Amino acid sequence: MDELKKAVREYVVREYIEEGDDREVNDTTPLISGGIVDSFSMVSLKRFLERKYQIQIPDAQATPEAFDSVTKIAELVRRFKPDA
Amino acid sequence: MSNIGSYEERLQGFDWSIAERELDYTPGGFINIGWYCSDRICRLGKGGKLALLWEDAQGNEKQYTYDDLRRCSNTIATFLQGLGIQPGERVCLFMDRAPELYIGFVGILKMGAVAQPLFSAFGDESLWTRLDNAQTTAIVTQKKHVLKVRKIKDKLPHLKHVIVVDAPQSALKEGEISFNLDEAPKVDEFDVYPSTAETPSVLHYTSGTTGQPKGAQHVHYSLVSQYLTSKWVLDLQPDDIYWCNADPGWVTGTSYGIIGPWANGVTQAVLDSGFGTERWYAFIQKYRITVWYSAPTAIRLLMREGTEVAKRFDLSSLRHLASVGEPLNAEAVIWSKEAYGLQFHDTFWQTETGCMVITNYPGMPIKPGSMGKPFPGITATVLNPRTHEPVNQTGVVGLIALRPGWPSMIRGYWNNPTGYANKFRNGWYLCGDRASIDGDGYYWFVGRDDDVINTGGHLVGPFEIESALLEHPAVAESAAVAKPDPLNMEVVKAFITLKPGFEPGDDLELDIMNFIRKKLSPLAMPQEIEFTQGLPKTRSGKIMRRVLRAQEFGEPVGDISTLMDE
Numbered sequence A: 001m002d003e004l005k006k007a008v009r010e011y012v013v014r015e016y017i018e019e020g021d022d023r024e025v026n027d028t029t030p031l032i033s034g035g036i037v038d039s040f041s042m043v044s045l046k047r048f049l050e051r052k053y054q055i056q057i058p059d060a061q062a063t064p065e066a067f068d069s070v071t072k073i074a075e076l077v078r079r080f081k082p083d084a
Numbered sequence B: 001m002s003n004i005g006s007y008e009e010r011l012q013g014f015d016w017s018i019a020e021r022e023l024d025y026t027p028g029g030f031i032n033i034g035w036y037c038s039d040r041i042c043r044l045g046k047g048g049k050l051a052l053l054w055e056d057a058q059g060n061e062k063q064y065t066y067d068d069l070r071r072c073s074n075t076i077a078t079f080l081q082g083l084g085i086q087p088g089e090r091v092c093l094f095m096d097r098a099p100e101l102y103i104g105f106v107g108i109l110k111m112g113a114v115a116q117p118l119f120s121a122f123g124d125e126s127l128w129t130r131l132d133n134a135q136t137t138a139i140v141t142q143k144k145h146v147l148k149v150r151k152i153k154d155k156l157p158h159l160k161h162v163i164v165v166d167a168p169q170s171a172l173k174e175g176e177i178s179f180n181l182d183e184a185p186k187v188d189e190f191d192v193y194p195s196t197a198e199t200p201s202v203l204h205y206t207s208g209t210t211g212q213p214k215g216a217q218h219v220h221y222s223l224v225s226q227y228l229t230s231k232w233v234l235d236l237q238p239d240d241i242y243w244c245n246a247d248p249g250w251v252t253g254t255s256y257g258i259i260g261p262w263a264n265g266v267t268q269a270v271l272d273s274g275f276g277t278e279r280w281y282a283f284i285q286k287y288r289i290t291v292w293y294s295a296p297t298a299i300r301l302l303m304r305e306g307t308e309v310a311k312r313f314d315l316s317s318l319r320h321l322a323s324v325g326e327p328l329n330a331e332a333v334i335w336s337k338e339a340y341g342l343q344f345h346d347t348f349w350q351t352e353t354g355c356m357v358i359t360n361y362p363g364m365p366i367k368p369g370s371m372g373k374p375f376p377g378i379t380a381t382v383l384n385p386r387t388h389e390p391v392n393q394t395g396v397v398g399l400i401a402l403r404p405g406w407p408s409m410i411r412g413y414w415n416n417p418t419g420y421a422n423k424f425r426n427g428w429y430l431c432g433d434r435a436s437i438d439g440d441g442y443y444w445f446v447g448r449d450d451d452v453i454n455t456g457g458h459l460v461g462p463f464e465i466e467s468a469l470l471e472h473p474a475v476a477e478s479a480a481v482a483k484p485d486p487l488n489m490e491v492v493k494a495f496i497t498l499k500p501g502f503e504p505g506d507d508l509e510l511d512i513m514n515f516i517r518k519k520l521s522p523l524a525m526p527q528e529i530e531f532t533q534g535l536p537k538t539r540s541g542k543i544m545r546r547v548l549r550a551q552e553f554g555e556p557v558g559d560i561s562t563l564m565d566e
Helices: A003-016 A042-053 A070-080 B007-011 B017-022 B033-037 B039-046 B066-082 B099-110 B124-134 B143-155 B220-232 B251-263 B277-287 B296-305 B307-311 B330-340 B417-421 B462-469 B506-519 B545-553
Strands: B050-056 B061-065 B090-094 B114-117 B138-141 B161-164 B176-178 B200-206 B214-219 B241-244 B267-272 B291-294 B320-324 B344-348 B380-383 B398-402 B428-437 B443-448 B453-455 B458-460 B475-485 B489-498 B528-531
Touching: A003 A042, A003 A070, A042 A070, A042 B506, B017 B220, B033 B039, B033 B066, B033 B099, B033 B220, B033 B251, B039 B066, B050 B066, B050 B099, B061 B066, B061 B099, B066 B099, B090 B099, B090 B124, B099 B114, B099 B251, B114 B251, B124 B143, B124 B200, B124 B214, B124 B462, B124 B506, B138 B143, B143 B161, B200 B220, B200 B251, B214 B220, B220 B251, B241 B251, B241 B277, B251 B267, B267 B277, B277 B296, B277 B307, B296 B330, B307 B330, B320 B330, B330 B344, B380 B428, B453 B475, B458 B462, B462 B475, B462 B489, B462 B506, B475 B545, B489 B506, B506 B528
Parallel strands: B050 B267, B090 B114, B090 B138, B114 B200, B138 B161, B161 B176, B241 B267, B241 B291, B291 B320, B320 B344, B453 B489, B489 B528
Antiparallel strands: B050 B061, B200 B214, B380 B398, B398 B428, B428 B443, B453 B458, B475 B489
16 A cells, blocks of 8 residues: 555545535646646645655646646655655 | 727727627617527528537547527527526626536526626635625526525525525435426527617626725626627637637626637636646547637646647647736747747737737737736826826836726726725726836736735735635734745745634644635635734834735835834
8 A cells, every 4th residue: 555645645535526426536636727726726635745755846737737746746745854 | 800900000090890890789688698509600601610619537428510509599598587687687607617607607697687797716705705795686606606695695685596506306405406408498599688888797806905805896898899809809719619718607707718719709628626737638639629718827837837738639620819917927928829829819808898808919929927908999008106197207107007997897896985085086087006117118017006916827815815714713903915926926924913722833734715705715715824923013103014915026115103112
């Protein structure tokens, strides 16, 4: 079990999917282009990652493409914290 | 050859009757936007032409001809009438960019009700504020958004009908109605409501410095300027495939995402999906988009990905680009030429104007970073902020002001005559923005003239955010101000004092951010929070947001003689 992906997935479901909304989020579900997380809300997701993993993600790397799935987010986090 | 031809020649003897004649409209006679967008195009022999090419995030596709649009909008209008909804009542559209949103808008207008589109990312409190204020009778929504409606329905005594377009009746709760457009028997004949020029049509909510958002009341006569500006500024021509990025929850998404293109009989494409550089380029390539109306924030996101990504797609169909929402920076204009071989044409207008008022035109030289020039028929100037007289000097910053009277100007704010009256000085309508005019008559945007925050092209009112912040258990006092941002022009920053027993920290900051995002909207979410011991106030106790805003922008604080001594 990839704990990083699990944590991101759980956070996305908890914070960005309304209670009762039956959409599923797996590791490759498009988050930004799929309309689950909009580009403004990306800021709170970035803040969550920075706080939980004690990293700083430069704005230039916090692109909609880099946040577009749980897998991509995990790759981004591991660029700054390989053992996450 | 562009539709407008020579801007200078169009200025000579301009009269809005040009558009009235093209629309076969007789002053004092029938004018119904819904009918003009559907039935009239069919009567012109274009019933078989595609009106809507739609695709969602999962790649599902739908297509509607103008005759489909006519019959489907009849079907929705008949359904709403059957519920007992009366002309003049407000019907809210609260959904993602589904076909039912676009067709429903047309249907609501055809049966004489007032369309009230709201951004589907609004949280339950933002939704309640606007439905309560408008005394909305019915809301048309989707399964994933009806949950927000359920939370507030008991506090909305005027809301009689909750209509869900993508769920069977068995999945709904008592008092909710399922309506499936695909399965509904289509209605071929419908008696369109005999609206005239001043009949209310659309109610869009917009934010101000004080108080809750205001309902900007438009009328059916707005069609005249929305039609003509679409034709002359967006240069919509019969063979175009047009794409407007704006959500119909905002005025761009209705004036130029529904009314303008369809009144011109043009095919428009809609992508019901979030942002994605490659997704967007693939969409342009697939549908051979020719005219693209976008926004600076989106353009800057595309810029971040570079020109190389653009070159991987066939974007050769594009022939005209325009932008709206906030000033388009010169770098973006120059970059678009490099990436697409075309420059974006910046357009300036707002919810209250209903149509573009200061803009760049096809064929007119673009000065990158400039807003362009007033549309023919629009008398614009910049006013001295103290005297409210025209500045009459090039390069001097003043308040952007317009002479009232163009067809799509709002007729008032819903139940708020004082708020409307406050928008005028010396017979000029004040836009709330500052600009200067250069020697060639081009306007140059400087910034807002009030505390409203323009984030990603959307106006957010500080009062609404501060009111919501006070509902968070940790917040004692707050001030929401604009903070400069390279991507969104401005973002929301909140200064917060905490109640006893709460300590500043990352967890609390994130908790407050998400609290506002869910309650109001992602746009209203503070992207930065500064915990502070106190807020600057006047001696009468009013929080001086302008002091905090000036700090964020590195500008002089100005007169602080009324500042309360700490």
